[in-house]
Amino acid sequence: MRKQTWNWVLVPAISLISGNAPLSAPPVVSIGFVDSKIDGGCRSNADRDQDGIDDGCENRLLQNFAPLLHLADNDWTRPANVDWYLARVRMSFHHNNCSDDGILAAGAVTQTTLLAQQHAAKSGLSGLCRHNSTLIRSRRGPWSENEHFFLQAANDATHAGSSNPADWVVYGHAFPNTVGGVNLQYWFFYAFNDNFASANHESDWESVLVALKPDRTFSHATFCAHGTCDNRFGKQSLTFFGNHLEVWVADGSHASFRSEISCDRQVVGTEGVFPFNCSSNPADRWFTWVGGKGTQTGHQGGGVINVGEVGRGRTLNGQVFINYDGGVWGEQGLFELTSGKRTPSFQDNWNQDRAP
Numbered sequence: 001m002r003k004q005t006w007n008w009v010l011v012p013a014i015s016l017i018s019g020n021a022p023l024s025a026p027p028v029v030s031i032g033f034v035d036s037k038i039d040g041g042c043r044s045n046a047d048r049d050q051d052g053i054d055d056g057c058e059n060r061l062l063q064n065f066a067p068l069l070h071l072a073d074n075d076w077t078r079p080a081n082v083d084w085y086l087a088r089v090r091m092s093f094h095h096n097n098c099s100d101d102g103i104l105a106a107g108a109v110t111q112t113t114l115l116a117q118q119h120a121a122k123s124g125l126s127g128l129c130r131h132n133s134t135l136i137r138s139r140r141g142p143w144s145e146n147e148h149f150f151l152q153a154a155n156d157a158t159h160a161g162s163s164n165p166a167d168w169v170v171y172g173h174a175f176p177n178t179v180g181g182v183n184l185q186y187w188f189f190y191a192f193n194d195n196f197a198s199a200n201h202e203s204d205w206e207s208v209l210v211a212l213k214p215d216r217t218f219s220h221a222t223f224c225a226h227g228t229c230d231n232r233f234g235k236q237s238l239t240f241f242g243n244h245l246e247v248w249v250a251d252g253s254h255a256s257f258r259s260e261i262s263c264d265r266q267v268v269g270t271e272g273v274f275p276f277n278c279s280s281n282p283a284d285r286w287f288t289w290v291g292g293k294g295t296q297t298g299h300q301g302g303g304v305i306n307v308g309e310v311g312r313g314r315t316l317n318g319q320v321f322i323n324y325d326g327g328v329w330g331e332q333g334l335f336e337l338t339s340g341k342r343t344p345s346f347q348d349n350w351n352q353d354r355a356p
Contacts, residue, residue: 042054042056042057042059042060043056043057044056044057044059048308048313048314048316049308049309049314049315049316050309050314051174051175051176051308051309052176053174053175053176053182055306055308055316058172058174058182058306059306061174061182061184061212061216062172062174062184062186062304062306063289063290063303063304064243064289065184065210065212065218065243065244065245066170066172066186066244066288066289066292066304067186067208067210067244067245067246067247067288068241068244068245068246068247068285068286068287068288068292069188069247069248069249069285069286069288070246070247070248070249070260070278070280070284070285070286071249071280071284071285071286071299072249072250072251072252072277072278072279072280072284073279073280073281073283073284074251074279075194075249075251075252076160076194077159077160077161077190077191077192077193077194077204077252077254078160078161078162078163078168078190079161079162079167079168079169079188079189079190079286079301080161080162080167080168080169080189080190080191081162081167081168081169081189081302082111082169082171082189082319082321083110083111084162084167085151085158085189085191085203085329086109086110086111086114086151086321087107087109087110088106088153088154088155088158088191089106089109089151089152089153089154089158090102090103090104090105090106090108090109090151090152090154091103091104091108091109091113091114091117091149091150091151091152091327092149092150092151092152092332093119093136093147093148093149093150093327094146094147094148094149094150094332095121095122095129095146095147096145096146096147097125097126097129098122098124098126098129099129100332101119103117103119103149104117106154109151111318111319111320111321112320114138114321114324115138115139115320115321115323115324116138116139117137117138117149117326118135118136118137118138119135119136119149120132120133120134120135120136121134121135121136121144121147122147134147136148136149136326137325137326138324138325138326138327139323139324139325139326140323140325140326141325141326142326143325143326143342143346148326148327148328149326149327149328150327150328150329150330150331150332150340151202151203151327151328151329151330151331151340152202152330152331152332153191153202153330153331158191158192159191159192159194159202160191160192161190161191161192165286165299165300165301165302166300166301166302167302168286168288168299168301168302169189169301169302169303169304169305170186170187170188170288170301170302170303170304170305171186171187171188171189171304171305171307171319171322171344172184172185172186172187172304172305172306172307173185173187173306173307173308173309173344173345173350174306175309175351175354175355176354176355177211177212177353177354177355178353178354178355179211179213179214179219179353180213180214180355181211181212181213181214181215181216181219182211182212182216183209183210183211183212183352183353183354184209184210184211184212185207185208185209185344185349185350185352186207186208186209186210186288186304187205187206187207187344188205188206188207188249188254189203189204189205190203190204190206190254191203191204192204193252193253193254194252194253202329202330202331202340203328203329203330203340203341204253204254204330204341205329205341205343205344205347206224206225206249206254206255206256207224207229207256207344207349208221208222208223208224208245208247208256209221209222209224209229209349209352209353210245211353218235219234220232220233220234220235221233221238221245221258222352223247223255223256223257223258224255224256224349225250225253225255225256225257229349229352233258237258238258239258239259244289244292246258248260248262248263248278248280249278249280250263250277250278251277251278251279257278260278260279260280263277263278264277264278264279282296282297282298283297283298284298284299285297285298285299286298286299286301287299287300287301288301288303288304289301289303289304290303290304305317305319307319307322307345308322309322309345310322310323310345310346311323321343322343322344322345323343323345324343325343325346328340328341328342329341329342329343
């Protein structure tokens with residue numbers, strides 16, 4: 001195949017935030033085209049997650065298009081990361097209508113031990129429950145709403161997340177899409193969802209998706225709110241910081257929106273208390289990609305980690321937590337709205353618009 005050389009130029013852009021002065025744009029930089037099928041400039045000669053895209057090129061794309069997040073200025077629940085959280089939780093097993101069982105004490109939960117557990121289901125009337133022969137494995141389930149593992153914070157102080165922005169890690173997932181390009185998913189982890197009234201739960205996974213065309217230019221973006229990702233916006237409806245999509249994060253619930261106004265218009269009980277759901281300022285910006293902040297006002301996060309795909313030998317960068325199929329992140333609540341959520345790789349939008 002004839003080798004072609006491509007270059008992208010990140011064009012400076014000035015983004016306007018409602019009520020704030022214009023933000024200064026990042027400098028113009030030139031980067032190589034990052035498709036291993038055309039140009040070997042980012043090639044690692046490895047496709048360990050077996051998705052048809054060179055792993056090195058996935059890493060480059062995830063870095064180049066990582067979003068700029070505007071965190072709500074009154075939100076006391078800040079981001080964190082998986083390892084930070086696991087070090088502060090205990091692992092238990094939920095039995096519907098029967099007593100729960102402890103599995104791992106606080107301090108004993110790691111990405112490795114998270115996946116090494118199995119526990120028998122229970123049957124019988126309340127007070128007379130007995131374990132039976134049905135085994136649920138933390139690594140591969142089978143998933144059951146009534147019988148599953150859960151992770152509960154050992155101390156309520158964990159709910160605030162990390163005060164150190166270096167702990168704010170974004171988990172990236174890259175895969176071929178149905179328009180012939182690449183989908184880039186960005187997953188954000190928070191230790192607590194502080195939504196309206198008592199509709200709260202421990203642990204919170206939220207995400208946005210950036211879709212690229214076959215030439216690896218921007219196609220559209222999808223913004224997710226608690227697993228619902230049924231919107232699609234083209235470039236003309238969005239704002240960018242250079243090459244990086246701007247995202248507004250709802251106060252407490254952490255749902256993602258394309259503008260402060262679109263978030264503020266949400267009804268009470270969905271994204272916080274109207275009309276201040278996404279009130280933000282430059283000091284609350286989260287630069288998710290390495291070196292993104294520079295001299296800008298805001299927080300420099302811990303970067304984007306490419307997690308790869310589910311399965312033995314298919315995860316990347318040691319992020320085996322994505323194989324956690326038999327449980328949830330967070331305490332088990334009285335009903336689904338107040339319970340922890342499943343691992344991103346076992347949520348419906350993990351394979352959104354994936355090429356067959």
